[in-house]
Amino acid sequence: MSDEHQPSPISNRVRRLAAFFVETDLLRLRIERDGDEIELGRQVLHRDPLPEFPADLIDEPAPVRLDTIKADLVGVFRLARPAMAEGDLLESDRELAFVEALGIRNPVRSLGPGRIVTIACHDGDPVEYGQVLFEIDRG
């Protein structure tokens, strides 16, 4: 009820292929034949010095160190007064909002200075545990 294959002497074949591969400048070599498949690869080896890697490249866009402030209980989200807006700068730790639960106002603080990037909830929204309330750029 099943096809029985003779296993091919694959290790010998791989050894010879590998010898060939190291002579090339290929990064990956893949041979498929019938059901068999061989794939060889290596780490990038630079024979010539690389052109200079633009330093700011992978840091684009300009690096923001974003902190998220999450709800640590279930309740109704209320902005503190006077209300902050997105883009506002925070000089130091301050109360941004509170989560009202079972009649208690549980403060939400900025936990330090920064710039408010996002206010993720509207005043009066019900919020769940772990829900993102604010994103703050710590600069």
Add this chain to the structure above:
Amino acid sequence: MSDEHQPSPISNRVRRLAAFFVETDLLRLRIERDGDEIELGRQVLHRDPLPEFPADLIDEPAPVRLDTIKADLVGVFRLARPAMAEGDLLESDRELAFVEALGIRNPVRSLGPGRIVTIACHDGDPVEYGQVLFEIDRG
């Protein structure tokens, strides 16, 4: 209930990365940062002629051209008499066995010369459609 991300200005970033990439001899470049992932790649470009590809390489191991002879109906497998054994050479097409179904003997032929590598069923076995009965090395 969900984290809202500002989409990064990805197209500009990709454009700059691509400019860098074409100056390198990399085949693939992949940058992961936070949730973002960029992958660039290109066809293999050979600046130097490749070392000669060993001709017999991908034909290793010593090629046996294995044919499988399968049941094309359901019935009981019976070896033809005189019975063949594994290793036997077949000079030409001949009847190896038959599948007995509804009182009819349906011959199983070797479909040409070769060497019997495997007799995959025992005399008297019920066989299903598509079941491998013989493996024949066509040399």
Add this chain to the structure above:
Amino acid sequence: MIANRGEIALRINRACQELGVRTVAVFSEADRESLHVRQADEAFCVGPGPVPRSYLNIPNIISTALVTGCDAIHPGYGFLAENARFAEICADHGLTFIGPKPSVIAAMGDKATAKRVMKDAGVATTPGTDILDSPDEAKKAAQEIGYPVLLKATAGGGGKGMRVVERPEEMERAYASATAEAEASFKDGRVYMEKLILNPRHIEVQVLGDEFGNVISLGERDCSVQKPSHQKLIEESPAPHLSDRARAALLEMAVRACKHVGYTNAGTLEFLVSGENVYFMEMNTRIQVEHPVTEMVYSVDLVKEQIRVAAGEPLGYEQSDLQLRGHAIECRINAEDPRNNFAPQAGTLARVVFPGGPGVRVDTHVYSGAMVPPYYDSMIAKIIAFGASREAAIARMERALRETVVDGVNTTIQQCLEILATPEFRDGRYDIGFLPRLLTQTAAAER
């Protein structure tokens, strides 16, 4: 041996396992990974994917039964289930065909003969003719019966070879195309004529007979929710708003007819019902897709009874044992695109989650990661909901359908929910024109 695939193969396997009967499954190369293969005690491949080469491959199926030492073959529905010749071949090889006698299958398979036999048994049939020899004969007959009429293939099924004729001048063309389609579909071009009953309900009666002449009826099923192709989509038992008089007449007729023809095993008599008028349409000499709704309201196991009766045992129930209890509805979950004329879908299923909890039955052969091959019927599951009342059954079916997840192909789940939400369905006032009308409205509203 189970000579079928899909959910009905599993259904039969379940009955056998519970009876302590060992099972052999047959499968096509396309169904190698199917659950019916895995769950049977043994499984034999009988051919490649296409139906004629595997599930209709009589020599391989009979040979499988013989080499595995089977006593009996359950044909399920479709495929070889109503093939009298197959039933005869089984007998020739000493195999019990789980169904009625070949002669009864043959008589009921020919629709014109079936109608004549039923008429003899005193069953009300649609006014109509025997087989017609020419368009002229057809015209004359239609004049007597009164337009509109229906030309139907005597070997027919699934709407093939069927034509509505509303006026004499359409007869010539309709006759030609009906015979041609019948010839192409069934290799039997013969057609007969029936009065077209406008928007009737499709109500069928479940019967069981044994070899001792006992016949019982197990109530009726309303199968009027049909696609434009006349394929059933939702079925229920009992039929809503069926008067006690009409119901009693139906059940009595069904039992009388079965006794008349010496019917054994499970069968279904299909009727068109229009007001208090009841017309016999055809008899299916096999288990039906929609049999679970009957099982739920009568607490019977029809497939076990089929097996027991075929083994020569008397029926496990007398008519007086059977007590209708509650209401059951079945929805067919098909891999089809309801927005594209129910075009069948094939492919690999991603996540599959079926409903559970009280009063919900699921009959399916698919699972997360299963393949739906392109060769077969598009039905991938049946969901059956039971409730103490019709309202409770509908509410339960709605929550069951909302629980169901079948990712990877289009399905009829949403379509079934839309049907259940209509006032017509909720009131139980729908006929076979209901779903086609609904689809037309929906399409118009979307345009």
Add this chain to the structure above:
Amino acid sequence: MIANRGEIALRINRACQELGVRTVAVFSEADRESLHVRQADEAFCVGPGPVPRSYLNIPNIISTALVTGCDAIHPGYGFLAENARFAEICADHGLTFIGPKPSVIAAMGDKATAKRVMKDAGVATTPGTDILDSPDEAKKAAQEIGYPVLLKATAGGGGKGMRVVERPEEMERAYASATAEAEASFKDGRVYMEKLILNPRHIEVQVLGDEFGNVISLGERDCSVQKPSHQKLIEESPAPHLSDRARAALLEMAVRACKHVGYTNAGTLEFLVSGENVYFMEMNTRIQVEHPVTEMVYSVDLVKEQIRVAAGEPLGYEQSDLQLRGHAIECRINAEDPRNNFAPQAGTLARVVFPGGPGVRVDTHVYSGAMVPPYYDSMIAKIIAFGASREAAIARMERALRETVVDGVNTTIQQCLEILATPEFRDGRYDIGFLPRLLTQTAAAER
């Protein structure tokens, strides 16, 4: 709101959906992908994976109910289901707790009080004591009752704080360790004593009461197939070989007791049965895991009744409406290793296929690809089989278990099949010592 997880959260959601009641699910961060989250109308995360910070986090659960505008909270079983204080807090916030009055929960939650109350109601209880103050008092009491005796935590459950004492000289140590374990487990070290009934059967009675003083019993369940940890594994209804006299006595006592305490909503009275002797053990003031076997043989929906009764409606059934029909068995499919003392298993499930077809009910929250978090009860599914007879139900359960595939963790599927195959189980002659004895035998045979 559904203040639970897993299959019971789905079960409650199903009842609500069928009643047209909108649902809010709560979930822990570990259960984000769970089906109960997906199927509810709304879902709120109430904390991280560990139970005390999420499913026992009363402030977050109450707050969720309030911010989503819920009217009522169904606690399921386990977690907050028998927490009288939680029921009070619900009331304080204008939320209907779906269960009995807090005072009744409190009385029944204290096992010594429960026994006293039941005694007052004329219910037979195990010979035993009130709360014991010292090992010396315990020794004196044991002398009167007669060894062997059982020390039990008054706040107990799951075998915690329970010790068998066979001789006076063991009392000192047993008392010390029972109080210590009770203190550690329940923050309540008080213990009481009961006569140890050797190898009794565990039989429980399902009751339902409404706010109009109506109380009905819905038969009994035999839950004697218990792991060495006293956790139930297989349950059935009706209990096999229970004499009509003993059954009538049980049901009558249960109803009398409930009327005595003013019981409302669903509850279960657990009894030890030894021959014709019946001893009240404890009352669970909530829905039980094994409620589906009762639902199947009485054709009722217990969770819907819970919701209706809590909404101030009268019971939907009178005692005379309830007709026992057939037999039902439940097997618990746990992510556990039966060969390793039923050690719980966590991980990701690969292929999952549940059984279907006639007479099979599946209650589960898992699916192919689901995660089984390490924080919760190891039960991942309940399979319930119905049959016209006990034999038919067993046969159906066997085929259902054989159809079940749960890859990725060890489960109790094979263990359940082994139990069903034993002569003791097939004869229905087993007691709570049966499974521990079977496990010992199996382990010995494998050595």
